[in-house]
Amino acid sequence: xxxxxxxxxxxxxxxxxxxxxxxxxxxxxxxxxxxxxxxxxxxxxxxxxxxxxxxxxxxxxxxxxxxxxxxxxxxxxxxxxxxxxxxxxxxxxxxxxxxxxxxxxxxxxxxxxxxxxxxxxxxxxxxxxxxxxxxxxxxxxxxxxxxxxxxxxxxxxxxxxxxxxxxxxxx
Amino acid sequence: xxxxxxxxxxxxxxxxxxxxxxxxxxxxxxxxxxxxxxxxxxxxxxxxxxxxxxxxxxxxxxxxxxxxxxxxxxxxxxxxxxxxxxxxxxxxxxxxxxxxxxxxxxxxxxxxxxxxxxxxxxxxxxxxxxxxxxxxxxx
Numbered sequence: 001x002x003x004x005x006x007x008x009x010x011x012x013x014x015x016x017x018x019x020x021x022x023x024x025x026x027x028x029x030x031x032x033x034x035x036x037x038x039x040x041x042x043x044x045x046x047x048x049x050x051x052x053x054x055x056x057x058x059x060x061x062x063x064x065x066x067x068x069x070x071x072x073x074x075x076x077x078x079x080x081x082x083x084x085x086x087x088x089x090x091x092x093x094x095x096x097x098x099x100x101x102x103x104x105x106x107x108x109x110x111x112x113x114x115x116x117x118x119x120x121x122x123x124x125x126x127x128x129x130x131x132x133x134x135x136x137x138x139x140x141x142x143x144x145x146x147x148x149x150x151x152x153x154x155x156x157x158x159x160x161x162x163x164x165x166x167x168x169x170x171x
Numbered sequence: 172x173x174x175x176x177x178x179x180x181x182x183x184x185x186x187x188x189x190x191x192x193x194x195x196x197x198x199x200x201x202x203x204x205x206x207x208x209x210x211x212x213x214x215x216x217x218x219x220x221x222x223x224x225x226x227x228x229x230x231x232x233x234x235x236x237x238x239x240x241x242x243x244x245x246x247x248x249x250x251x252x253x254x255x256x257x258x259x260x261x262x263x264x265x266x267x268x269x270x271x272x273x274x275x276x277x278x279x280x281x282x283x284x285x286x287x288x289x290x291x292x293x294x295x296x297x298x299x300x301x302x303x304x305x306x307x308x309x310x
Contacts, residue, residue: 027242032243032251032252033216033241033242033243033252034241034242035239035240035241035242036239036240090242091244094244094249
């Protein structure tokens with residue numbers, strides 16, 4: 001039998017459906033430039049929910065698996081807006097968008113304060129000084145009210161994407 | 172020769188700096204108000220730490236103008252957005268929706284900003300030196 005450890009991350013004190021999500025402003029990175037944008041501003045653009053997706057830093061296999069899956073499932077056409085949150089720098093995000101042909105913009109938050117505000121931060125063992133988000137998804141309406149949420153409880157853990165799409169209200 | 176003040180060096184320790192960030196504590200009415208906050212009329216394409224861009228930054232701040240910065244990459248080949256809006260791949264570039272002006276090169280931009288938004292009389296005297304920068308001031 002193979003022996004390996006799936007680490008328990010424990011409960012996350014994150015916003016639940018019906019709660020108001022925390023407003024923030026961070027550089028939003030697309031494939032051409034980055035500029036400061038606020039979450040509330042984004043949530044009022046386009047029709048349908050805004051899906052906020054936290055993943056481990058770009059370059060990790062966990063981040064790659066999640067973003068590959070969302071691209072392959074065509075989430076960019078199925079929500080008002082799908083936007084990532086990462087501790088990766090704007091330069092690293094731009095490279096990732098290019099290399100992975102990823103259609104989603106990202107908020108760059110190297111200090112990980114957004115993940116902390118959403119209760120989904122995670123200290124990495126023996127990467128001193130680096131804290132990053134655990135995988136987490138939040139569907140928000142245009143008033144930033146949480147419509148659906150999924151947060152990883154184990155390290156690593158991936159959602160059942162069909163169930164996740166139901167939870168987040170994707171068609 | 173353009174010199175740039177080291178105004179971006181933040182003397183506060185990290186914890187203090189962070190406690191001054193009101194991102195998570197800002198009161199709600201700001202964004203729930205009926206009228207949307209308007210986008211700043213000036214869009215400023217810039218490169219991190221580019222002295223010509225910092226010169227434009229300083230002028231925008233001195234004139235008290237609101238602007239939205241769009242940061243691009245060091246490689247010219249990766250600046251398609253700048254080429255598209257301004258026809259060149261150098262920064263700084265500003266797009267001013269107040270006047271419909273799109274402009275490249277820091278000397279031109281500074282001159283434009285001062286003559287458009289500065290004290291009218293004062294700029295005439297300065298014009299001669301403001302445009303005298305031989306290389307145009309761009310990266």
